[in-house]
Amino acid sequence: MGLDFSVVPSYLDNLFFGALWTIGITLGAAAISFFGGIGLAVIALYAPALIRWPFRVFAFMFMGTPLLLQLFLIYFGLIQIGIDLPAFVAGVIGLGLHYAVYNSDIIQAGILAVDKGQYEGSRTLGLSQGQTIRKIVVPQAVRTVIPPIGNNLIALLKDSALVSVIGVAELTLTSQLAISKTFRPFEFYVAAAGFYYVINLGLEAGLRHIERRIQIAR
Amino acid sequence: MDFDLILRIYPFFLEAALVTIQLAVYSTILGLLCGALGAYARLHRLAGVRFAGATYVSVIRGTPALIQLFILYFGGPQVGIQLDAFEAGVIGLGINIGAYMTETMRGAIIAVDKGQTEASRTLGMSRAQTMLKVTLPQAMRLMIRPLGVNINAQIKGTALVAAISVVELTYTAQRYIGSTYKPFEMFLLAGVIYMVIIYVTGQGISYLDKRAALK
Numbered sequence: 001m002g003l004d005f006s007v008v009p010s011y012l013d014n015l016f017f018g019a020l021w022t023i024g025i026t027l028g029a030a031a032i033s034f035f036g037g038i039g040l041a042v043i044a045l046y047a048p049a050l051i052r053w054p055f056r057v058f059a060f061m062f063m064g065t066p067l068l069l070q071l072f073l074i075y076f077g078l079i080q081i082g083i084d085l086p087a088f089v090a091g092v093i094g095l096g097l098h099y100a101v102y103n104s105d106i107i108q109a110g111i112l113a114v115d116k117g118q119y120e121g122s123r124t125l126g127l128s129q130g131q132t133i134r135k136i137v138v139p140q141a142v143r144t145v146i147p148p149i150g151n152n153l154i155a156l157l158k159d160s161a162l163v164s165v166i167g168v169a170e171l172t173l174t175s176q177l178a179i180s181k182t183f184r185p186f187e188f189y190v191a192a193a194g195f196y197y198v199i200n201l202g203l204e205a206g207l208r209h210i211e212r213r214i215q216i217a218r
Numbered sequence: 219m220d221f222d223l224i225l226r227i228y229p230f231f232l233e234a235a236l237v238t239i240q241l242a243v244y245s246t247i248l249g250l251l252c253g254a255l256g257a258y259a260r261l262h263r264l265a266g267v268r269f270a271g272a273t274y275v276s277v278i279r280g281t282p283a284l285i286q287l288f289i290l291y292f293g294g295p296q297v298g299i300q301l302d303a304f305e306a307g308v309i310g311l312g313i314n315i316g317a318y319m320t321e322t323m324r325g326a327i328i329a330v331d332k333g334q335t336e337a338s339r340t341l342g343m344s345r346a347q348t349m350l351k352v353t354l355p356q357a358m359r360l361m362i363r364p365l366g367v368n369i370n371a372q373i374k375g376t377a378l379v380a381a382i383s384v385v386e387l388t389y390t391a392q393r394y395i396g397s398t399y400k401p402f403e404m405f406l407l408a409g410v411i412y413m414v415i416i417y418v419t420g421q422g423i424s425y426l427d428k429r430a431a432l433k
Contacts, residue, residue, distance in 0.1 A: 072401065076401045
């Protein structure tokens, strides 16, 4: 069986729709991973030990096991305890939490790199600890760690393909559906790869733009 | 938490863990080869070779590993490449991690002080001698730790081949979730094994890194 890419155009609409889902999942998970990462970093650095430790165990487990396994746990495991999430929601939460843990590591380093005088100065001026963290430390920390967080975002985009395994009809699953009708795996997976590549280029361009803007502001 | 069940089925998970370890070892070796070739290409004198290296890195890093595996395993037969799932897993994962290792190795090589190359060339060593005897030994030291990060990612990446039904750890966990309806127990069992593998590998890499550090 040779290659015949002429079957692809008639499914382009489906693939395009799948690509939109991929972008949606990526953006949703990115938001969770970014704000979750900040939350986890603040807990890891400032919370009392009793709260810190369970979170540390949580982070260790998330960094030490594969994302695919975590997606299975969130999707099938929560059903076991009576929480029936739609696959899309389970996928976004799973991806988001996984990368929140990775982002938290980076943001912690960023927070530690903020001059200590900033914290002390802010406290001396009468701001509470919570205000100091929220308004003085975190904004400065986040700015310095945008490039590595951007790298995680690109990894997240590619890992969004994994949610096809729990049945979310994004780009990968859409191409699989087309394959099940046409029996042309090579053509459609290459087409899907092309879509991912283009989304990836767009994302990289966006990140470069953000990085440049931050540099000017500094 | 059903510990009886865990005690009853953990031998199957250990068997599956062996497959995961084999996948990780073979694909890491292939990845190191691809990485070395890629780094060589990316630093080559000829622009065409550099371009080929850059394209490899860009395409592989710009698309999901899962799709690459699917192209190789499901699409391969269409272009005359017949592989069983395990072989496709090793080759696909190896080529994938090779692109990341290319960048790691290239980064380490260009991080070696330029004066070293210049001095070595001035002393009359050829380009190849300079690379093999001066630059590379120093670059090797720098690349151990970042390659360790790549390998750590690769161990977790082996879970992807569950999607082309290689019976490794994640596939086994998934199968037992389906038959026992006990996802938390299965996750715990598989998760602990993954963490042990990653921990031991991490210790090994730290040891190598310490051994290689300048005294």
